[in-house]
Amino acid sequence: MSEFIMAQQNGRNIPLEDKVFGINRLAKEMIAEKGKEAVMNATIGALLSDSKDLVVLSSVVEVLKNLEPADYAEYAPIGGTPEFRTAIKKAAFGKYKPNCFTEAVATPGGTGAIRNAIDNYSKIGDQVLTSDWHWANYDSVANEMGRSVVTYNLFDGEDQFNIAGLKERAEELLAKQESLVIIINTPAHNPTGYSLTLEDWDNLLKAVKGTATPDKKVTLVVDVAYIDFAGDPDEYREFLPKLENLPSNILPIIAYSASKTFTMYGMRCAAMICMTPVKEIAEEFVRVCQFSSRASWSNCTRASMVVLSKIYEDSTLLAKVDQERSFYCDLLLKRGRAFAEEADKVGLRIVPFDAGFFASIPCENSDEINKKLQKEGIFLIPLKKGLRVSIASITEKECRELPAKILAAME
Numbered sequence: 001m002s003e004f005i006m007a008q009q010n011g012r013n014i015p016l017e018d019k020v021f022g023i024n025r026l027a028k029e030m031i032a033e034k035g036k037e038a039v040m041n042a043t044i045g046a047l048l049s050d051s052k053d054l055v056v057l058s059s060v061v062e063v064l065k066n067l068e069p070a071d072y073a074e075y076a077p078i079g080g081t082p083e084f085r086t087a088i089k090k091a092a093f094g095k096y097k098p099n100c101f102t103e104a105v106a107t108p109g110g111t112g113a114i115r116n117a118i119d120n121y122s123k124i125g126d127q128v129l130t131s132d133w134h135w136a137n138y139d140s141v142a143n144e145m146g147r148s149v150v151t152y153n154l155f156d157g158e159d160q161f162n163i164a165g166l167k168e169r170a171e172e173l174l175a176k177q178e179s180l181v182i183i184i185n186t187p188a189h190n191p192t193g194y195s196l197t198l199e200d201w202d203n204l205l206k207a208v209k210g211t212a213t214p215d216k217k218v219t220l221v222v223d224v225a226y227i228d229f230a231g232d233p234d235e236y237r238e239f240l241p242k243l244e245n246l247p248s249n250i251l252p253i254i255a256y257s258a259s260k261t262f263t264m265y266g267m268r269c270a271a272m273i274c275m276t277p278v279k280e281i282a283e284e285f286v287r288v289c290q291f292s293s294r295a296s297w298s299n300c301t302r303a304s305m306v307v308l309s310k311i312y313e314d315s316t317l318l319a320k321v322d323q324e325r326s327f328y329c330d331l332l333l334k335r336g337r338a339f340a341e342e343a344d345k346v347g348l349r350i351v352p353f354d355a356g357f358f359a360s361i362p363c364e365n366s367d368e369i370n371k372k373l374q375k376e377g378i379f380l381i382p383l384k385k386g387l388r389v390s391i392a393s394i395t396e397k398e399c400r401e402l403p404a405k406i407l408a409a410m411e
């Protein structure tokens with residue numbers, strides 16, 4: 001029997017409250033009761049300053065404040081304004097100039113890009129492949145559209161990227177499916193902070209090429225939601241040329257979001273960008289993705305598209321935005337290093353970490369440990385395989401204090 005009164009379940013698992021928002025609410029309640037100093041809220045997936053305010057790039061706000069009414073009142077074309085489509089490709093690719101067909105379609109956040117990719121490049125009932133540690137919303141998005149998520153272990157026994165596991169699962173799925181969507185979230189993966197190395201990428205692409213026989217289709221969704229908070233932006237884009245001109249039955253789609261990069265989380269600004277050696281595949285990409293957009297959210301927020309276009313049309317302004325972001329990126333990297341160093345010092349095992357908003361601690365009984373920590377005013381997110389810490393929302397000092405406290409709660 002369905003748990004719903006009027007609504008239809010349609011095979012979906014719909015919790016009463018989103019886990020992250022639920023725990024965040026508990027943290028806020030404790031702050032209201034005991035004060036700010038008594039609580040360490042490491043649940044939020046947004047970058048907060050050391051005084052716990054949301055970091056908002058003032059150079060972006062300035063552009064936003066100077067928009068004309070028509071910039072935000074008018075509908076945007078379904079796939080995004082032409083200026084935006086050019087700007088977002090520049091933002092995603094940086095200095096790299098792809099030597100293949102690339103097309104961008106606007107989406108409301110990286111979430112929309114992932115949604116449209118699954119919708120158009122897998123069949124209803126298909127299984128989508130990603131790693132065991134993954135952003136929980138992949139499950140919801142797939143589930144909502146009658147697909148499900150299957151995982152491989154992200155790391156092997158030596159804590160290396162588990163290419164054999166990925167290959168094995170991909171082969172299993174392609175034995176029963178005509179097409180396969182693989183989601184790779186890198187760099188600064190949520191929830192572990194892991195970034196694929198260039199060698200990982202070579203191994204991954206070799207495995208995918210070996211698996212995608214000419215009668216099969218593989219779509220590689222590269223979710224780069226945190227690419228501009230991982231470190232040097234050029235260095236972290238060095239993998240992109242490897243995606244150029246793969247066999248035509250392997251389609252890389254970059255899910256590039258302005259949520260973190262331009263601190264426009266609420267403006268719902270992003271794009272899905274395809275990279276293919278075949279012009280017709282790029283044209284088809286625009287056609288099918290625009291159709292899905294029209295049928296779900298229709299068009300995206302024009303104001304954010306104009307903001308991004310203006311930034312990329314003015315090199316002085318772009319330099320200002322990049323410089324401001326770089327300051328906050330350094331702040332975040334320091335927090336990450338502090339957390340990893342301290343974990344190492346006290347002997348707390350963490351999942352291989354490189355950079356970004358999150359780090360994770362592997363453990364079996366994450367719910368239990370999390371509840372213990374909550375009693376001490378420490379709020380983390382319990383996952384199936386461990387605990388997620390948002391280093392983006394706590395100070396460097398707290399990052400240094402936290403590992404010992406987690407270890408104590410685990411003992």
Ligand SMILES: Cc1ncc(COP(=O)(O)O)c(C=O)c1O
Pocket residue numbers: 045108109110111112135185190223225257258259265270
């Ligand atoms: C791994 C990952 N991908 C994509 C997103 C999408 O965010 P948005 O839809 O705001 O761009 C998030 C946001 O938390 C994320 O953590």
